[in-house]
Amino acid sequence: MFRVSLIVGILIWAQLSLANESCTQKPGINKFFQTGWGVDLAGQRFQADTTITSATARELSLKWSYGFSTDRPRVFPLVSEDTIFIGDGGLGLVALDKHTGCTRWQNKDIPDAATAISHGTIDGQAVLVLSGRESGVIAVDAISGETLWQRTITDDNPVAMYSGSPLVYEQQVFVPLSSMEIGLSVIPFYGCCTTSGGMAALDLATGQTNWYLRTIPEQPEVTGSHYFFVQTHGPSGAPVWGAPTLDKKRRLLYYGTGQNYSHPATTTSDAIFAVDIDTGKARWISQFTEGDAFNMACTTSGVNCPDPMGPDVDFGAPPVLVQLNSGKDLVLAGQKSGDVWAIDPDTGDTVWHHKIGRGGALGGVHWGIAYDPQHERVLIPISDVEAMPGEGEAEPGMFALDAATGERSWSVPRVSRCEGRQCWSGLSSGISTGPGIVVTGGLDGMIEIYATDNGDLLWADDTLRDYETVNEVVAYGGAIDAHGPTIADNQLIVISGYGGFGQRPGNALLVYEVTKETTR
Amino acid sequence: MSASKRTAVEHPAIWRRIVATGIDFILVPAISFVLMIVTGLMETADAYAGYQPWFRGVILGTTAYLLLNGWLLCRRGQTIGKWMTRIRVVTLNGDVPDWWNLILVRALFFPLLYLPVLYPMVGIFAVVPFIDLAFAISAQRRSLHDLVAGTRVAAV
Numbered sequence: 153m154f155r156v157s158l159i160v161g162i163l164i165w166a167q168l169s170l171a172n173e174s175c176t177q178k179p180g181i182n183k184f185f186q187t188g189w190g191v192d193l194a195g196q197r198f199q200a201d202t203t204i205t206s207a208t209a210r211e212l213s214l215k216w217s218y219g220f221s222t223d224r225p226r227v228f229p230l231v232s233e234d235t236i237f238i239g240d241g242g243l244g245l246v247a248l249d250k251h252t253g254c255t256r257w258q259n260k261d262i263p264d265a266a267t268a269i270s271h272g273t274i275d276g277q278a279v280l281v282l283s284g285r286e287s288g289v290i291a292v293d294a295i296s297g298e299t300l301w302q303r304t305i306t307d308d309n310p311v312a313m314y315s316g317s318p319l320v321y322e323q324q325v326f327v328p329l330s331s332m333e334i335g336l337s338v339i340p341f342y343g344c345c346t347t348s349g350g351m352a353a354l355d356l357a358t359g360q361t362n363w364y365l366r367t368i369p370e371q372p373e374v375t376g377s378h379y380f381f382v383q384t385h386g387p388s389g390a391p392v393w394g395a396p397t398l399d400k401k402r403r404l405l406y407y408g409t410g411q412n413y414s415h416p417a418t419t420t421s422d423a424i425f426a427v428d429i430d431t432g433k434a435r436w437i438s439q440f441t442e443g444d445a446f447n448m449a450c451t452t453s454g455v456n457c458p459d460p461m462g463p464d465v466d467f468g469a470p471p472v473l474v475q476l477n478s479g480k481d482l483v484l485a486g487q488k489s490g491d492v493w494a495i496d497p498d499t500g501d502t503v504w505h506h507k508i509g510r511g512g513a514l515g516g517v518h519w520g521i522a523y524d525p526q527h528e529r530v531l532i533p534i535s536d537v538e539a540m541p542g543e544g545e546a547e548p549g550m551f552a553l554d555a556a557t558g559e560r561s562w563s564v565p566r567v568s569r570c571e572g573r574q575c576w577s578g579l580s581s582g583i584s585t586g587p588g589i590v591v592t593g594g595l596d597g598m599i600e601i602y603a604t605d606n607g608d609l610l611w612a613d614d615t616l617r618d619y620e621t622v623n624e625v626v627a628y629g630g631a632i633d634a635h636g637p638t639i640a641d642n643q644l645i646v647i648s649g650y651g652g653f654g655q656r657p658g659n660a661l662l663v664y665e666v667t668k669e670t671t672r
Numbered sequence: 673m674s675a676s677k678r679t680a681v682e683h684p685a686i687w688r689r690i691v692a693t694g695i696d697f698i699l700v701p702a703i704s705f706v707l708m709i710v711t712g713l714m715e716t717a718d719a720y721a722g723y724q725p726w727f728r729g730v731i732l733g734t735t736a737y738l739l740l741n742g743w744l745l746c747r748r749g750q751t752i753g754k755w756m757t758r759i760r761v762v763t764l765n766g767d768v769p770d771w772w773n774l775i776l777v778r779a780l781f782f783p784l785l786y787l788p789v790l791y792p793m794v795g796i797f798a799v800v801p802f803i804d805l806a807f808a809i810s811a812q813r814r815s816l817h818d819l820v821a822g823t824r825v826a827a828v
Contacts, residue, residue, distance in 0.1 A: 310718050332720060336720055339714075341715065383715070
């Protein structure tokens with residue numbers, strides 16, 4: 153008996169020692185499974201380097217979970233060979249052991265991490281770059297977690313908001329810029345609005361600005377007044393709150409803009425920009441909805457609501473650059489209106505257009521689309537939440553379009569699940585694709601994997617429950633929204649809970665795995 | 673008649689002090705609000721960058737407080753609220769305190785009254801004004817800010 157106890161004790165001790173040792177190890181940086189929002193620079197969100205496929209997806213099981221310190225996590229992980237880097241609410245940026253979830257390091261300089269993480273190299277040193285919603289852009293040493301530089305970009309906009317994920321390429325960081333004025337407009341005595349969205353290119357090594365491009369070239373002027381003293385201004389808005397997409401061949405950056413905050417509306421709102429990454433000059437700008445002026449004052453019948461009020465149909469979903477088997481390149485863009493556009497990357501002209509559902513202020517296409525290169529299909533999640541809905545029937549669900557023609561290949565409507573949850577089951581979050589699969593997260597808390605060839609449901613898990621976590625924070629699932637799930641190696645990483653815009657809050661980081669044995 | 677003889681025994685009822693404080697508590701933000709509208713100090717994007725909202729809020733609040741109470745305080749040891757409830761601040765000798773003592777010392781406690789309103793941001797510090805008030809239960813009816821400034825409140 154004593155011998156058995158001794159052996160068991162030694163085994164437990166060895167297990168704990170190994171776990172602790174892995175946590176004290178520095179993160180491996182030899183291989184990153186993605187960069188930024190789009191997994192690749194083209195924003196396809198397609199993960200080729202994974203063992204999760206249409207053949208193995210059914211074997212997924214929960215490996216470990218982690219409790220965020222916020223119930224509205226708005227972040228996206230970056231995965232290396234042994235580490236998951238991710239923002240954690242008030243805690244900052246954390247590096248978690250990929251296999252156990254224990255924390256390797258923590259950087260507290262970015263208490264409001266709100267984006268995906270892109271990576272680059274400075275003098276052979278691996279660097280992580282992400283943004284905090286208000287604290288700005290930060291560059292962090294991937295191994296030590298030490299801050300290399302941190303800055304806000306307020307030369308043009310004193311209330312810049314860093315909602316969109318930055319992207320690192322060569323020695324530049326491209327930073328999308330939105331504005332707090334979208335919310336400040338609710339204050340009746342605020343003179344709405346003067347700021348413009350923008351894109352900044354920073355030097356990766358120093359954080360200094362290489363170029364900066366406003367989305368609205370014109371400077372705002374006084375357009376009137378209310379309450380006797382409060383002056384109103386315009387034009388304003390056209391924020392960039394989605395990540396940029398990079399075209400290495402053309403050396404162009406593609407990104408979408410949102411609506412104007414005040415009149416006069418401009419020709420650059422609800423548009424796709426193509427910008428030279430070396431000069432910051434726009435090659436082309438294609439607008440897809442004219443006259444769209446909206447701000448949050450409109451949700452409270454506030455005095456700052458533009459008249460006429462627009463439909464608020466941003467391009468929040470980053471554009472996707474694809475090359476078809478025919479050799480033709482396309483930029484694919486989904487809009488909150490439910491419109492999907494295929495654009496010629498050389499001219500900005502529309503190649504095809506397909507409308508899905510009714511759209512609305514929270515999508516339509518809200519956070520992001522993805523691409524399946526094997527079948528040449530663009531995968532479109534549709535939210536169609538009842539928020540300033542457009543005309544027509546709601547079609548919350550998953551849609552696959554032929555990338556060459558825009559014709560619908562298959563679609564799967566989402567089933568309403570009302571028990572203990574909000575009934576609306578639309579797909580608002582970004583999605584991800586892998587070999588033969590597309591992974592979606594629902595506002596109802598369901599994570600699902602469909603086959604990209606025919607839309608068959610391969611696997612699903614209900615995340616609307618409590619979780620025991622590796623960091624001993626009480627965690628519970630909620631709506632899956634914002635950046636959505638991602639695939640890397642043999643893992644599926646899901647963030648469940650998003651207490652924004654009336655959705656169900658939650659704070660669960662869930663790491664599912666297919667076992668190595670399964671994949672052989 | 674000397675000031676000390678005039679005020680030696682007149683402790684105003686506590687309700688008069690509370691009403692006076694309540695009047696000031698409402699009037700100062702109200703005047704700040706009017707100032708905000710007229711000056712446009714919180715009207716532009718600059719006003720909401722970094723610590724600017726706090727900085728400008730302090731400027732508006734201080735200006736409103738002085739506009740409302742500055743003259744009365746310096747001349748008679750009264751705020752608008754105290755004037756309406758017929759009480760005033762005096763030294764322990766019953767004199768009108770020095771203006772700098774009233775404005776640069778005693779009045780600094782006034783913004784603390786708003787801490788309970790800011791409870792989600794200040795947490796436990798929300799109890800500070802109640803602690804200040806608790807000191808007034810003593811026989812001398814001197815709250816913490818009176819003790820710090822070397823003053824007391826007397827009936828007019």
